[in-house]
Amino acid sequence: MSKPRLLVITGSSGVGKSTLSARAAASLGFSKSASTDTIREALRTQFDADELPALHRSSFESAGSGVVEDWHGTVKVLSEGVAAVVRRASMKGSDLLLEGVHVIPDAQILNDWRGAGGIACGVVLYVEEGDRHQRFIVRRERHNNRGLAHYLDNLDRIREIQREMVSNGREAGWLVMDASAQDDPVGMVEASFE
Template identity: 35%
Template structure:
């Protein structure tokens, strides 16, 4: 005889109970994979033993919460926040800054996966769009990597040793105009969004984003220089990098 299916009810909508989906929900709240699958299996086993074949979603989540609080109390708070986020109609925008090679792209992809956000934009892509719209003669700093910027590329007089820093900040300011346009459209249209990249610099991104209830901003820092260096070689092996790792290493201090 076929085993009966457990049906989860929420607001008149019915869906089959899925251990995989429930485990994924727990993982999104930060619980470990093994714990997530264990709790999902235990909840299903309890419902089957009680012959509860039609259950409200709130009851399932309450059972999950009771089990989770005994195993990982911190994850309980994250689960509650995740539920609030899931039920909210407000958009969520996450801005992740950090130097090249520290892992902003990896973190952005992981955040998007956990929060089920479909749109992930890199600031390098925004800079590329601006490059096609603005000629090198008009804005040369936009067409170079920040560590390649020279004194003559600047519109204001700076010392040669300050050219990279001033050039980078000038480039970041231009790119952040594009970032602002994308973020404002996302907020207006209710689109969840993750933006990551080296150009998201405190003091350059609009200050109103820091206290905005829909926007989360963070900067990734890798304190170990040796680990940071090794990231460029790992990236070179795992992706078709446009530049060899040695070029980044040669300008490592400017990147840091």
């Protein structure tokens, strides 16, 4: 029996997380996937914006602190829900692909999975060039109910979060790649499991 796999794909808004996740799930045979956005939506039904404001704002929206601190606030409010999804897959011994902006790249999530007998890979996606990142955001098929301007007006904040994620990912030994410049990102992910 093969070891259960955990694949975590993170990155700031508009870098291609959902696209790579769909391709990786299909190509690498991940039957279970979870999005931090889905976890957030489920939690929003339980807590209103007055109770947990960070749950009801975008990862890049200002909460009055620094950009990275504001993003960390949106990650923290989801951390128990994200951990529960990962823990359940680990206990069941099933593969899991977890995707979303609400994950701070660190070694712990991967090491915990490995410690339970699985294999794990963390990926931080980014787009190096600012104009290309903006074009990625403009071309996205879907935006939340706030519209395209919400993203473009916050592009500097999105890119600052990206810089922090890339730094964290490199420090933690995650696979860090510019998805816009890779010919075979799924192949790179697959090689990381070997």
